[in-house]
Amino acid sequence: MRSMKCLNLLFAAFAMVGPLLAVASPPVTTVHLRSAQSGVQVFTVGLAFRKGDVPGYPQLQLADSQVVVKKRWNDGSVKHAVASGQIDLVAGQTVDIAIDAVANPPGGIPLTxxxxxxxxxxxxxxxxxxxxxxxxxxxxxxxxxxxxxxxxxxxxxxxxxxxxxxxxxxxxxxxxxxxxxxxxxxxxxxxxxxxxxxxxxxxxxxxxxxxxxxxxxxxxxxxxxxxxxxxxxxxGATNAVEADIDTGYLVRTRLVPNYMSNVPAEAALNALAQNYTPLTNAGWTPNMGETGFQRQIGLLPSWDALYVTSHADPRARRAVMA
Incomplete structure (x- = not known):
């Protein structure tokens, strides 16, 4: 009888502390935002998701944000989406925004x-x-x-x-x-x-x-x-937000190759063409008929691969955008 009372007390204790010990589901991935200037800034960034990770809808852990789904995998889960919003940033500091999978579609009155x-x-x-x-x-x-x-x-x-x-x-x-x-x-x-x-x-x-x-x-x-x-x-005023995705998660989506985890050399990153000039070659070989190594040849061009392997180094991102 005394043993049953002890068990009842233990179960009652577990029942009381159980909700306190519950662990929220980890976020699916994160997006990293930073700016050269302080204040409220707007942003837009493309997102990619592994098959099955987001059966319903992705949602940023940020009040002033939206995520619009653009493509789903053949199992119905989200493949590509575009996130936008606004956030108060401090110059030079990076803010990591978690992205969750939620069941219900987003609300709010859309702009048109x-x-x-x-x-x-x-x-x-x-x-x-x-x-x-x-x-x-x-x-x-x-x-x-x-x-x-x-x-x-x-x-x-x-x-x-x-x-x-x-x-x-x-x-x-x-x-x-x-x-x-x-x-x-x-x-x-x-x-x-x-x-x-x-x-x-x-x-x-x-x-x-x-x-x-x-x-x-x-x-x-x-x-x-x-x-x-x-x-x-x-x-009006320039909006100087830099947005990057979690490149480790990007590799896990299998939408890009699983490159070796070697850290790129500084010389390789510094040599990238990082500025856009209309109708110039940037990092592309001027004569496509040339033989041998060319930086644009591969599963991905070298600047795309460097963005992944450098974990979103700003020089590689600028080269991708250029």
């Missing part, structure tokens, strides 16, 4: 392309008198598509043809954040599969938010057929 039209961002791509120009403001009422729509950020794409030059196309990718921050990227295509290829030469002039951002130094730019170039800028 109509909100972008109301914000009325300006951007103009001028390709010279022989080619023509395209203004974003003339296209705001007819977006080609809305790529992302959530309560924190909306991204819509706009398409225009300069002066009837059918083989030329100007695209604008516009992001509007809940805070009112606006980001515009434009890219200029030369060539369509159903039209004869033509090389173009023009003096470009790109302005975003009324601020000139690229004119090629006033020199003519040779725009080869079936190629493109791009420019981007924030309207």
């Amino acid at each position: 392309a109509a909100d972008i039209a109301s914000a009325n961002p300006s951007a103009v791509v001028n390709l010279g008198g022989a080619v023509g120009n395209v203004s974003l403001q003339n296209l705001l009422g007819t977006p080609a598509r809305t790529w992302i729509s959530g309560p924190e950020m909306v991204e819509a794409h706009y398409y225009g043809v300069p002066n009837g030059n059918a083989n030329m196309a100007v695209w604008f990718q516009v992001r509007l954040y809940k805070s009112g921050r606006l980001f515009v990227r434009t890219w200029i295509d030369n060539g369509r599969l159903d039209l004869a290829p033509v090389d173009r030469s023009y003096v470009p002039n790109v302005s975003i938010g009324g601020v000139p951002i690229f004119d090629n130094g006033g020199a003519a730019l040779t725009h080869y057929a079936h190629s493109r170039w791009s420019q981007e800028a924030w309207i």
Whole structure:
């Protein structure tokens, strides 16, 4: 009888402390945010998930955030997603944001392309008198598509043809954040599969938010057929957030090769082409017919591989983005 009383007391004790000992599920992965300036900053970062890790929806452990699913594996779990939001950062300090798997879809009222039209961002791509120009403001009422729509950020794409030059196309990718921050990227295509290829030469002039951002130094730019170039800028103050994913988890997704864990040499990282210049080769071999080693040949180009093996070194990230 006394033994039963002891057992009952033990079970009662376990019942009381059980909830206190419960351990929350670990996050699926993390994203790392940092900035060169202090204050509230907005961000957008692409995410990849291992098959089966997120059966429902991914969610950042950050109040002002959204995650929009773009692709699922064949078992229905999330494969690719895009996260956006805003966060108060201290200059030079990295903040790790955990990402959980949740069952319910996200709530909130999504921003739409109509909100972008109301914000009325300006951007103009001028390709010279022989080619023509395209203004974003003339296209705001007819977006080609809305790529992302959530309560924190909306991204819509706009398409225009300069002066009837059918083989030329100007695209604008516009992001509007809940805070009112606006980001515009434009890219200029030369060539369509159903039209004869033509090389173009023009003096470009790109302005975003009324601020000139690229004119090629006033020199003519040779725009080869079936190629493109791009420019981007924030309207207003620059938003200097750097976002990186957990490269160890990225390898575990099996979406990139499982490289050896050797630490890349400083010389290899320093040698990467880290700045974008329109229609230049960057790290690519100028003559594709050359034999022997070339940095772009492999399961991934060397700069992509270095991003993974260096655990998101900033030099490798800049090379990937360039």
